[in-house]
Amino acid sequence: MKTTYITLSLSAALLLGSYSCKKGEVASTDLEAYGTTDSAATIVSDSISTVATMKVKDNQFIKTADINMEVKDVYSTTISIEKSVQDLGGFVTKSNLQSNVISENTYNTSDEEAMLIKKYQTENRMQVRVPTEKLGELLTLINNSKLFLNSRSVNAEDITASIKYAEMESKRNQKTSENISQLKTNKDKVKLDDENMTEGNIQKLTSMDTADNLKYSTVDIYIKEPKLRIAEIAVTNTNSIDNKYKINFIDQVKDGFVYGFYLIQNIIIALINVWPLLLIASAVIYFFRKRKTAKHEQSKIS
Numbered sequence: 001m002k003t004t005y006i007t008l009s010l011s012a013a014l015l016l017g018s019y020s021c022k023k024g025e026v027a028s029t030d031l032e033a034y035g036t037t038d039s040a041a042t043i044v045s046d047s048i049s050t051v052a053t054m055k056v057k058d059n060q061f062i063k064t065a066d067i068n069m070e071v072k073d074v075y076s077t078t079i080s081i082e083k084s085v086q087d088l089g090g091f092v093t094k095s096n097l098q099s100n101v102i103s104e105n106t107y108n109t110s111d112e113e114a115m116l117i118k119k120y121q122t123e124n125r126m127q128v129r130v131p132t133e134k135l136g137e138l139l140t141l142i143n144n145s146k147l148f149l150n151s152r153s154v155n156a157e158d159i160t161a162s163i164k165y166a167e168m169e170s171k172r173n174q175k176t177s178e179n180i181s182q183l184k185t186n187k188d189k190v191k192l193d194d195e196n197m198t199e200g201n202i203q204k205l206t207s208m209d210t211a212d213n214l215k216y217s218t219v220d221i222y223i224k225e226p227k228l229r230i231a232e233i234a235v236t237n238t239n240s241i242d243n244k245y246k247i248n249f250i251d252q253v254k255d256g257f258v259y260g261f262y263l264i265q266n267i268i269i270a271l272i273n274v275w276p277l278l279l280i281a282s283a284v285i286y287f288f289r290k291r292k293t294a295k296h297e298q299s300k301i302s
Contacts, residue, residue, distance in 0.1 A: 077124075
């Protein structure tokens with residue numbers, strides 16, 4: 001089976017909405033349920049984007065949203081958003097709440113106590129998934145928590161034509177499977193059948209992802225507080241503790257004598273460990289000196 005042919009089929013599978021259990025064929029009924037309505041468009045309130053609640057007959061959309069805003073209290077807003085998502089039948093896939101410390105200083109208030117002052121700003125990056133028909137309602141609830149909206153984008157990707165094409169590719173895959181089954185069993189048939197099954201499995205897997213994206217909309221949310229917060233934390237005065245246990249001059253002198261005594265001991269022990277080398281070195285030096293003295297006396301006699 002040609003590689004390019006397989007690649008084209010795999011790309012089409014990414015757009016597949018759902019599939020049937022019989023012979024790997026894709027059924028369009030589940031996907032169409034998410035995009036079909038009797039009206040051309042749904043009228044919504046001014047507080048949210050019409051894209052969030054738009055429904056067009058015979059068209060199917062994957063909807064996503066991205067929100068960046070400032071709120072009074074990040075922690076409380078996070079709890080509120082998570083509860084709203086749960087009440088709407090959705091779920092939270094990511095919530096990364098953190099406090100960014102801008103400055104940190106310690107001020108002594110007594111000989112034993114001090115106050116740690118932290119200036120910080122809290123933020124949270126969230127990703128939630130909510131049933132597509134509830135996306136507009138969620139955006140309205142989130143909008144009610146804002147102090148200032150930095151940005152918001154809502155996207156609706158029309159994948160109707162792509163799903164139809166994916167259905168045709170699924171039928172082609174099934175037809176290929178039937179043709180392969182009629183071939184004489186050999187190594188080539190086994191290879192073709194394996195490649196076709198792999199392609200079919202990938203189509204089924206990706207169709208599940210597409211159906212999930214049609215059913216649930218993904219919303220990325222970034223919230224932060226516009227002003228710095230200040231935290232006052234009671235701590236111990238470390239300067240007084242250091243002074244309390246700091247070693248004085250006399251103690252340092254005593255420790256110096258003790259350290260010097262141990263150093264002498266270590267040197268003596270080291271010399272004892274290498275006494276054979278010292279003995280050999282002494283013998284060599286004695287030999288050379290004696291030889292030098294003998295040569296000197298001989299030169300005088302001459």
